[in-house]
Amino acid sequence: DALVLPPLAPAQPYSDLHFKQLEELHISNSNVNQISMHAFWGLPSLQVLSLSLNNISAVFDHNFRGLANLVELNLDDNRLVAIQSGSFKHLTELHVLSMQRNKLRELMPKAFLKLAKLHTLKISGNQFEELDPEAFKDIP
Helix, strand or coil: EEEECCCCCCCCHHHHHCCCCCCCCCCCCCCCCCCCCCCCCCCCCEEEEECCCCCCCCCHHHCCCCCCCCCCEEECCCCCEEECCCCCCCCCCCCCCCCCCCCCCCEEECCCCCCCCEEEEEEECCCCCCCCHHHHCCCC
16 A cells, blocks of 8 residues: 655654554655654555655654564765764665765765665765775675
């Protein structure tokens, strides 16, 4: 089941909408500039999340709490500049992470902490000055 929704007010999590069985959520091309804390809490069945074509400039570990079954995250075509250590640490089932065509200049060490199941990482079309090998240390 897929659902395409417009952005919510920053303080209103999608969990308030009671979509406990939702497996796919696309919030693309919606002018989202930040992800509020626990925005996706209460969506235990979510497997695919697309936040592409927005204006998101940063992601933090608390943005993805409650998405224990997420296998694919699409952050393409945003304004991401850097990925901090542990930003995706709650996404332990993640297989595909796409952050293409952002403004990424660096990936911090342990950027992919706890992503033991990640098998596809798409980071082309960014502005990397250098890639620290420590950023990829936690990817098998």
